[in-house]
Every structure is written in structure tokens, then in C-alpha cells.
Amino acid sequence: MSLKLSNTLTRRIELFRPLSPPKVSIYCCGVTVYDLCHLGHARSYIVWDVLRRYLIWLGYQVTFVQNFTDIDDKILNRALKENCEMRDISEKNIIAFHQDMDALGILRPDRMPRATQCLDGIRNLIEELVGKGVAYSIDGNVYFAVMKNMKYGRLSGRNLEDQQQNADGRLTDSERSSKNNSFDFALWKKAKKGEPSFPSPWGDGRPGWHIECSAMVLEELGETIDIHLGGADLIFPHHENEIAQSESATGKELANFWLHNGMVNVDGQKMSKSLGNFTTIRALLENGISPMTVRLFVLQAHYRKPLDFSSEGLKAASSGWAGLNKSLSLGIVHYKLLGWPKLNSNSAEVVGPINSKLSETLNELNQRFSIAMDDDLNTSSALAVLFDLAKPLRSIANQLDRGEEIQFEDLEGDNLYSRWQLLLNLAGVLGLKPEGNLNVSSKDCALTQEDISTAIQRRKEAKLSKDFEKADQIRKELNDIGIELIDKPGGITEWLYK
Numbered sequence: 001m002s003l004k005l006s007n008t009l010t011r012r013i014e015l016f017r018p019l020s021p022p023k024v025s026i027y028c029c030g031v032t033v034y035d036l037c038h039l040g041h042a043r044s045y046i047v048w049d050v051l052r053r054y055l056i057w058l059g060y061q062v063t064f065v066q067n068f069t070d071i072d073d074k075i076l077n078r079a080l081k082e083n084c085e086m087r088d089i090s091e092k093n094i095i096a097f098h099q100d101m102d103a104l105g106i107l108r109p110d111r112m113p114r115a116t117q118c119l120d121g122i123r124n125l126i127e128e129l130v131g132k133g134v135a136y137s138i139d140g141n142v143y144f145a146v147m148k149n150m151k152y153g154r155l156s157g158r159n160l161e162d163q164q165q166n167a168d169g170r171l172t173d174s175e176r177s178s179k180n181n182s183f184d185f186a187l188w189k190k191a192k193k194g195e196p197s198f199p200s201p202w203g204d205g206r207p208g209w210h211i212e213c214s215a216m217v218l219e220e221l222g223e224t225i226d227i228h229l230g231g232a233d234l235i236f237p238h239h240e241n242e243i244a245q246s247e248s249a250t251g252k253e254l255a256n257f258w259l260h261n262g263m264v265n266v267d268g269q270k271m272s273k274s275l276g277n278f279t280t281i282r283a284l285l286e287n288g289i290s291p292m293t294v295r296l297f298v299l300q301a302h303y304r305k306p307l308d309f310s311s312e313g314l315k316a317a318s319s320g321w322a323g324l325n326k327s328l329s330l331g332i333v334h335y336k337l338l339g340w341p342k343l344n345s346n347s348a349e350v351v352g353p354i355n356s357k358l359s360e361t362l363n364e365l366n367q368r369f370s371i372a373m374d375d376d377l378n379t380s381s382a383l384a385v386l387f388d389l390a391k392p393l394r395s396i397a398n399q400l401d402r403g404e405e406i407q408f409e410d411l412e413g414d415n416l417y418s419r420w421q422l423l424l425n426l427a428g429v430l431g432l433k434p435e436g437n438l439n440v441s442s443k444d445c446a447l448t449q450e451d452i453s454t455a456i457q458r459r460k461e462a463k464l465s466k467d468f469e470k471a472d473q474i475r476k477e478l479n480d481i482g483i484e485l486i487d488k489p490g491g492i493t494e495w496l497y498k
Contacts, residue, residue, distance in 0.1 A: 008235060019225075022059060027066070036281070037100050040271060063221065067114065107350070119198055127201065138178050138179070140190030142186070143186055144184055213242050227257045227258075227259060266308070292435050297317035299380070327423060350429070351428065369429075383430070393420055452495060455477075456493050456495065
């Protein structure tokens with residue numbers, strides 16, 4: 001089975017064929033950098049990260065471009081509110097964006113152009129559209145004439161009457177009244193007094209939102225690309241207007257595939273600041289939700305469907321990740337006991353499929369994973385494969401953590417190592433990597449099991465003599481080298497490697 005993707009443009013699931021294999025060109029609409037990223041951004045960039053990882057895993061040479069919108073009314077308004085320059089707001093939030101995406105394990109794009117760095121390309125594209133008679137200038141503003149584009153509306157499936165609302169490219173009321181047609185949208189916006197502006201043939205101003213992406217796609221990747229990505233909220237007007245601008249200028253298809261992820265709800269309601277359910281990625285992670293739990297939670301739903309964030313859902317994802325994480329960590333924490341080679345590379349590195357001979361059971365699981373991912377990135381089914389792979393590994397990890405002896409001759413050691421390798425390989429496609437203290441194993445620990453038992457007895461004696469400071473110190477010393485004590489009823493103390 002080959003990769004099939006749901007193409008918003010054709011409304012069909014189609015076989016993916018690159019324009020120039022093995023090369024694949026992808027443009028992903030980035031953030032407007034006026035604030036911290038929220039859960040909707042996390043959902044979008046996680047699923048597109050998985051698409052990119054899977055294409056690399058399949059052997060494609062992927063060029064992934066994602067922009068920053070650093071010219072916008074929202075940025076201007078935030079700068080006015082904070083009494084600073086627009087650039088100060090943009091730079092601060094670009095740094096925060098990278099921090100949040102890095103925390104979630106999202107691969108950095110190959111290139112991240114900014115609108116302010118693409119002004120020549122934007123002006124040139126607008127001039128070309130004016131020269132072709134599909135755009136016009138009025139009093140320092142330049143608009144795209146929607147009625148001149150006969151294919152307008154084919155991405156969103158809306159007719160012009162439906163498109164009147166929000167089809168102006170973020171225009172003010174005064175700007176709307178100056179257009180030839182209410183459907184036309186802004187390519188260049190005349191600067192108001194005191195606003196930051198840039199020179200152009202039509203006067204000082206700044207570009208409209210939609211033209212920025214058209215220009216950056218053209219400049220970074222060319223006239224036609226393989227895949228254009230974004231959230232479902234961008235289908236109209238943003239992507240519809242991108243298509244109209246770019247294809248009017250070049251006479252060629254802007255993208256062969258248009259992919260859109262579903263929106264995020266919080267406890268069944270649309271996420272919004274007015275409802276008070278607006279959560280940033282930063283706040284989520286600072287409240288103790290691990291980055292891999294967020295990834296797992298997002299990937300449990302198909303990317304095209306709505307995703308409902310809830311405390312119950314995150315708690316379930318956290319529990320699921322704890323078990324999967326233990327299995328992924330097995331060969332890192334306990335590699336000496338298991339007699340396995342030490343892992344030197346990043347366990348979430350994107351590498352190709354395992355080519356070594358797999359057992360019949362492992363080969364079947366590997367094929368199930370590929371079939372799931374080829375089916376329009378069915379990450380929910382792909383995760384089910386990971387949990388099937390992880391189950392026996394987790395059982396062994398739990399036994400070793402408890403200090404129990406394992407009868408290795410009964411475990412088919414070579415097959416077990418192949419299972420763990422396959423788990424790491426497939427988890428890496430989904431961007432899931434081991435978390436926590438991975439540097440401690442029973443062989444790495446300076447204490448033997450007898451030493452640990454002795455320390456526990458010393459701690460028990462200290463507690464009996466009410467020397468609680470000494471008891472706490474013993475617990476801390478053990479904890480510092482990765483040994484967790486668990487006190488149970490009846491004066492019993494168990495321990496495990498963290």
C-alpha cells in the first residue's frame with residue numbers, strides 16, 4: 001500500500017505522488033507572532049511534524065518551509081499596548097515559539113522566512129498582478145479583483161455570496177468602502193499616520209496577510225509545490241486567496257495537495273479567550289503535563305477531526321504514555337542487565353524502516369504500522385501497534401525495576417531486542433521519545449541489591465529511633481542515584497529504579 005492523503009482541493013483521498021521524486025516540497029502556514037502559542041498550534045504542528053517524519057522514513061528528501069507572519073494588525077496593536085516596537089513583539093514571540101516547539105519534539109523547519117524579509121518578493125508579486133489586470137490600486141491601497149478569477153472558491157466550495165463575510169483580508173470599515181467590489185481583498189494596505197510602514201510603488205504601507213504566503217512560497221519553493229499545510233480555519237479566506245493570487249500570477253497550480261487539520265475544542269467548547277478556556281502550550285507544560293503526553297494525546301485522534309482537550313483525556317494520555325515510556329526506556333536503563341549494546345544515537349531520530357530480518361510477529365506489526373500511516377496518516381491505529389510492541393517490554397521493565405531476577409533463556413533475547421529496536425524506530429516516526437531519568441540501571445548504579453537492602457534497613461532503624469532527619473537523608477541519597485523507595489502498610493519498604 002502506498003501513502004494516500006486527503007486532498008482538500010479535490011475532496012478526495014488520493015495517492016501521493018511527488019512532482020520530482022524523491023524530492024518533496026512542503027509549505028506550512030506559520031504563526032502570527034503577537035502572543036504565545038496555544039493548544040491549536042500544538043495540534044497543528046505536531047500532526048504536520050508526523051507527516052514530515054513519515055515522508056523521511058519512507059525515503060523522501062523533504063524540504064519543509066514554515067513562515068512567520070511578523071507584519072499584522074494584531075502585532076501592531078500589541079506593540080501599542082506594551083509601548084514598544086512591532087519588532088520587539090515579534091522577536092520575543094519567535095524565541096518563545098522555538099522554545100515551545102522544541103519542547104514538544106517538533107523538528108525545526110528547513111527554512112523559516114519572515115514577511116519582513118520578503119518585502120521585495122511581495123511588492124514584485126503585487127506589481128505582476130496589477131500588470132495583468134487582476135489587481136488595482138486606490139488611494140495607496142491595492143486590492144485583488146475576485147471577479148477576475150473564475151476559479152475562485154474551489155478550495156472552500158463557497159460561492160461569492162457566502163464569501164462576503166471575512167473575505168477582505170483583515171480590512172477596516174474605511175478600507176472596505178474604498179474597494180470596487182466588497183469581495184475584493186487587500187494586497188497592500190496604506191499606512192495610517194504613526195504606523196510602521198514600508199515603501200512601495202503605491203505609497204508607504206504594509207502587505208496584506210494573504211499575499212505574504214504567496215510570495216514566500218514562490219521565493220522559497222517555486223511556482224508549484226507538493227503539499228500546502230494549515231488548519232481548517234485557514235481554508236477560507238486565507239488559502240482561497242493564496243490560490244487566487246499565486247495562480248493568477250503564474251498560471252500554474254500552487255500546490256498539488258492541500259491538507260488541513262481539524263480544530264481544537266476544550267471540554268466540548270470552542271477554545272477562545274472570551275470563554276476563559278484558552279490555554280497556551282507554555283502553561284500546559286508548566287502545569288506538569290509532559291511534552292510526550294501532549295504528543296500522544298494529539299495523535300490519538302485523526303488529524304482531520306476535531307480534537308477535544310479535557311483534563312480526563314490528558315490524564316488518560318498521561319497514563320498511556322507512562323507505560324509506553326517505560327518500554328521505550330528499557331534498553332537505555334537496563335541495557336547492561338539485558339546484554340544489549342548501548343544506544344548511542346537519539347532514539348527519536350528519523351531513520352528509515354528496519355531492514356534487518358524480523359520475526360513473523362514483528363514483521364506483521366511493522367506492516368500494520370505502515371498500512372495505518374499510509375491510510376491518510378491514521379495515527380490512532382499506528383499508536384495501537386506501538387502499544388502491542390510495548391506490552392512484553394513493559395512487563396520486563398517492571399520486573400527489573402523491582403529488582404527481580406529474570407530468566408533470560410525463556411525470553412528469546414534476540415527477538416526481544418529486535419522488538420525494542422522496532423518500537424524505537426516506529427515511535428521515532430511519531431516523534432515519541434523516552435522521557436525522564438534514563439541514566440540509571442542496576443548495573444550502572446554504584447550500589448548492589450544487597451547495599452540497597454542494607455540502606456533500607458538503616459533507614460528503618462533511624463525511623464524507629466525517631467531520627468527522621470537521618471531517615472530522610474538516606475531516602476534522598478538513594479533517590480539521587482535513581483532509586484525510589486515506596487513505603488507500604490506494615491512497615492514494608494519496596495524500591496525500584498526510576
